[in-house]
Amino acid sequence: MPEGDTVWQAASRLHGALAGKVLTLSDLRVPKYATADLTGRTVLDVTPRGKHLLTRIEGGLTLHSHLRMDGSWKVYATGQRWTGGPAHQIRAILGTADRTAVGYRLPVLELLRTADEHRAVGHLGPDLLGPDWDPDQALANLLADPTRPLGEALLDQRNLAGIGNVYKSELCFLLGATPWLPVGALPAERAARLPALAKRLLEANRDRLVRSTTGSRGQDLFVYGRAPRPCLRCRTPVRVADQGDGSRERPTYWCPGCQSGPAPVPNASRRTPRRTTH
CATH class of the missing domain: 1.10.8.50 (Helicase, Ruva Protein; domain 3)
Known part of the structure; x- marks a missing residue:
């Protein structure tokens, strides 16, 4: 069940796979962002905030996702078979030259300006695993x-x-x-x-x-x-x-x-x- 520790682990995996690398594949399977193309941009970092994930991308963009009960992000090497669920459950694909991150069953997926992250996470209290812990x-x-x-x-x-x-x-x-x-x-x-x-x-x-x-x-x-x-x-x-x-x-x-x-x-x-x- 995704809680703060699970989300922290997901952020760590995604950061290790994507941060500092240029996106060669971008597919956001949400109607509002279906035409968004992030290819050619560098992933800057992936940061957990409570139960939320913030994937920051070159150009002042943040891909905000939330796992809730059933969502997950899986990371695969080039050529590795995807095993996170059937294709119709995939909501996001972010690929680099050697890694592909696939988001399954994500109930929340939105592309924001990084300057507007507060719209997604500004309501949260102190993060038990974050630098703002108080x-x-x-x-x-x-x-x-x-x-x-x-x-x-x-x-x-x-x-x-x-x-x-x-x-x-x-x-x-x-x-x-x-x-x-x-x-x-x-x-x-x-x-x-x-x-x-x-x-x-x-x-x-x-x-x-x-x-x-x-x-x-x-x-x-x-x-x-x-x-x-x-x-x-x-x-x-x-x-x-x-x-x-x-x-x-x-x-x-x-x-x-x-x-x-x-x-x-x-x-x-x-x-x-x-x-x-x-």
Whole structure:
């Protein structure tokens, strides 16, 4: 699932393959940009910003993409078979003399003036893996609406950029709070360490092929994807429920033994909370 660490890895691969090289192939398969031709221009850099990718190109242009749930960028050597999916799922092709980057299932793809990048990413909060990281600002953003559920606040990229559903569930577990706990009800000492903990998790995984929050090989995550298996700490069955407004699937995992705060009652609407205790 693409989150800040996955996007950082994608940017690193694309930068290594394209940066400093002249484009010999350009094909943007989005109606608005179908006639855009970037061939002959040099790729300057590929930069991640939260869950966004900014491919900067000579002439003051930026190709902005977002992976969301299913998107990916694959890099192939000349003559190598493309294996990222069927041809109809390809949204972008950027080729150089020796490498070809292919964007599959990209839900967001737009060509911007580099000077206008703020239109795409200006709303984002401090980037957990970026040079603009500011833990104090991230915490202030999270606490600005104290009644908001912790899990929803963590997913809001305007608060801090890079957290997705996996890290949301794992962070809430490590903080000992359910994702439905109002963020203002999180004890002050735990709230204070939240930004540093989030940054440590993403930094630890940005160079890993297999994401891990536990440090234990073979048991990579504490709660995400583990329902109804026993919690790694207390052996209570891990639970799962949707969180959010219902506009998209947000499966959220938690341990009712290790995490305190409101949580959905089993077999009831996710909007009906109950209290759990340690």
